[in-house]
Amino acid sequence: MSMNAENRNAENNYAACPRYEAALEDHLQGLLRGPEAVMLAEHLQSCAGCRAALEDAAVSARLLAIAEPSPDPGVGFSRIVMARIRQQLQTNEGRSIWRPLVSVAWRFAASAAFALVLLVSFDLGRQSQWRSDQSIVAENRVPEIAPDRPDLPANRDEVILMMADTSHGKQ
Amino acid sequence: MAATASALSLPVSRREKGEEERQLVRLAQSGEEAAFEELIRRHQQRVFGLVSGILRRREDVEDVVQQVFLKVFVSLKRFDQRAAFSTWLYKISVNECWDYLRKKKVRPLVYEADLSEEQVSRLDGVVSADQPPASSSDRAEARDLLERMMEKLPEQDRELLVLKEVEGFSVQELAEILDLNVNTVKVRLFRARARLMDVYRRRLHSKPAVPAEGKEGKGK
Numbered sequence: 001m002s003m004n005a006e007n008r009n010a011e012n013n014y015a016a017c018p019r020y021e022a023a024l025e026d027h028l029q030g031l032l033r034g035p036e037a038v039m040l041a042e043h044l045q046s047c048a049g050c051r052a053a054l055e056d057a058a059v060s061a062r063l064l065a066i067a068e069p070s071p072d073p074g075v076g077f078s079r080i081v082m083a084r085i086r087q088q089l090q091t092n093e094g095r096s097i098w099r100p101l102v103s104v105a106w107r108f109a110a111s112a113a114f115a116l117v118l119l120v121s122f123d124l125g126r127q128s129q130w131r132s133d134q135s136i137v138a139e140n141r142v143p144e145i146a147p148d149r150p151d152l153p154a155n156r157d158e159v160i161l162m163m164a165d166t167s168h169g170k171q
Numbered sequence: 172m173a174a175t176a177s178a179l180s181l182p183v184s185r186r187e188k189g190e191e192e193r194q195l196v197r198l199a200q201s202g203e204e205a206a207f208e209e210l211i212r213r214h215q216q217r218v219f220g221l222v223s224g225i226l227r228r229r230e231d232v233e234d235v236v237q238q239v240f241l242k243v244f245v246s247l248k249r250f251d252q253r254a255a256f257s258t259w260l261y262k263i264s265v266n267e268c269w270d271y272l273r274k275k276k277v278r279p280l281v282y283e284a285d286l287s288e289e290q291v292s293r294l295d296g297v298v299s300a301d302q303p304p305a306s307s308s309d310r311a312e313a314r315d316l317l318e319r320m321m322e323k324l325p326e327q328d329r330e331l332l333v334l335k336e337v338e339g340f341s342v343q344e345l346a347e348i349l350d351l352n353v354n355t356v357k358v359r360l361f362r363a364r365a366r367l368m369d370v371y372r373r374r375l376h377s378k379p380a381v382p383a384e385g386k387e388g389k390g391k
Contacts, residue, residue: 015365022357028364029342053365060364063320063371064336066313070216070223073233078211081240082204088241 016053017043024050028057189255196256200247207247211240214257218264220338221348225268225330235271239264254347261348323370328363335360 016024023040026032032040044051153159192213198206218239223232242263250259321329334340342360346353 016361018358021361022354025342025357025361028361053361056368057361057364059371060332060367061336063317063367064332066310066317067333067337068314069338070220070232072216073219073236075212077215077233077236078208081211081215081237082208084237085204085207085241085244 016050017047020047020050024054024057028054028061192256193252196247196250196252199244200250207244210256214260215240217257217338217340218260221261221264221334221340222268224333224338225265226271231271231275235267236264238271239267242267258344258347261344262350265348320367320370324363324366327359328366331356331360332363332367 020040020043023032023036027037027040044054153162192210195206195210199210215236218236219232222235222239223229226232226235239260243260246263250256321332324332331345334345335342340348342353342356345351346356349356351359
């Protein structure tokens with residue numbers, strides 16, 4: 001059995017033993033029966049802290065009895081609430097007429113955006129591919145080893161002269 | 172409508188009350204507005220008590236209670252009746268209050284001035300007489316004094332005391348609504364009472380908080 005004579009709280013008041021607080025609340029409400037009630041009664045005889053706390057709790061109950069519960073909002077209240085609910089439902093219905101259109105519009109916008117992204121990324125991909133091809137070609141370019149192109153004849157006389165040169169005058 | 176009428180005319184014996192309410196909930200879930208209106212009528216006062224116990228500002232209470240019932244109506248189809256309708260309703264009420272306080276960033280009401288000597292002696296008389304004041308003006312003043320004292324308590328203490336002692340919620344109900352263990356509620360209540368008495372002594376009496384010699388020596 002705890003003696004708890006020096007059990008005081010921050011306010012220097014006597015405080016109840018923590019293990020008996022729930023039982024003290026039950027006792028205050030008149031709900032404590034049987035062995036628990038006997039045990040608490042024995043404890044109260046030897047514990048000034050719990051006795052003082054119980055007296056305080058009883059005074060607090062008297063104080064709180066002054067307060068009045070909230071008044072009934074009245075019979076009209078349920079009608080007000082139902083009117084508000086109906087109004088809300090109508091608003092939601094009004095919204096629901098446009099909802100399919102809004103939904104289709106959003107889907108269309110999303111598809112268009114996706115297609116645009118695809119196009120841009122495809123175009124960017126192609127450009128970068130072309131650039132890399134070009135750089136590979138440039139890197140791998142080998143100087144051509146080929147004879148210079150012969151000059152083209154400018155007129156008929158030069159043609160004849162050219163033919164004469166290539167066939168060495170033979171027919 | 173006939174089904175609603177039969178549900179409403181069910182005998183109101185305690186045993187059948189629960190079943191009657193479940194029937195009303197089922198009807199309301201099937202879209203019967205009259206059944207839902209009846210549910211509102213049955214619970215409006217306790218929801219009012221619960222919300223005003225948390226919010227305190229009278230002007231906010233009605234709006235929040237309406238919002239609670241609107242939410243309940245919208246989500247009623249999802250309610251599976253595993254818990255009592257009242258418990259579910261009160262939990263929604265508590266959540267709605269917290270949301271409201273968070274959105275509005277409502278600060279607790281604070282009474283700047285302490286009580287006068289005259290007020291102190293009147294309240295002291297109320298406590299020692301163990302009887303509520305006779306005249307309505309005295310009762311109103313005593314309530315005002317109590318309200319001022321309650322404002323000095325931590326929010327959680329004040330709520331518990333108001334819901335339990337003023338609005339009449341049981342410890343079991345409070346445990347369910349606030350998602351707490353029953354014993355935890357009892358302990359918190361008991362400590363809240365002690366803190367109320369601390370405020371009572373500190374603010375009203377300014378006299379030593381230690382019990383009198385006679386009391387102290389009683390059990391020894």
